[in-house]
Amino acid sequence: MENSNSKPELFNIVLRKAQLKQDIYACTFSAINLLKEVSAEVIKDFKAKLPADEKRISFDYKDKSGFEFEMKFAGDILIFTMHTNIFEFSRNHEIMKTSYIKDNPDRSYCGIINIYNFLADSFKYNRENDIGYLIGRIFINKENHYYIEGKKEVGMMYNNFSSNIMDKKAAMEILEKTILYTTNFDLLTPPYDEVKEVTVYEMQSNLDSMRLKTGKRLGFKFQADIENLK
Secondary structure, three states: OOHHHOHHHHHHHHHHHHHHHHHHHHHHHHHHHHHHHHHHHHHHHHHHHOOOOOOOOOEEEEEEEOOEEEEEEOOEEEEEEEOOOOEEOOOOOHHHHOHHHHHOHHHHEEEEEEEEEEEHHHHHOOOOOOOOEEEEEEEEOOOOEEEEEEOHHHOOOOOOOOOOEOOHHHHHHHHHHHHHHHHHOOOOOOOHHHHOOOOHHHHHOOHHHOOOOOOOOOOOOHHHHHHHHO
């Protein structure tokens, strides 16, 4: 009989946490749909502005699933993926020190949308060993506020978690900054010693299946290169 008194309390704890996560999930799902909407609009606008005689450059948008979409512009591809689970910032994260979180710890629970950059040729030629990069991730909480961790233009302007609201205008700004960063994130020649050896198999393989890796910063320290771009 003593344990029966604790069951309603335990149920309420479980219910409250589950409801919180469902609220966050709904906000995150809404956010990726906003990003899909503005991405399709941007690609449509790019296509309309492309000179009629320019056949070498292509733009494309693909809605791959409820949680993922892809946009291609020139030689780059951006892939946005929403994780279906909910996360909390670690205790040591700078966001946990803000009054916004301290006033309501529930605000530290977030959904995540990851942004990856790949070379378009990596998919075109099925180069399975090529490298892509996580260039940003968007955190969205129960109040539809967002926080971005990312490289250069992607993350440097979006660190005010308490005031950043995810709406269509914000989605467009995020997308524009991401495209700008990706366009300026160029393919560098890897160090000679990193690529001086090649196997007979690799040379005999046709171009579509060649195992030589290609990546924008392959053989370089990614963080150092990003800092040098600032």
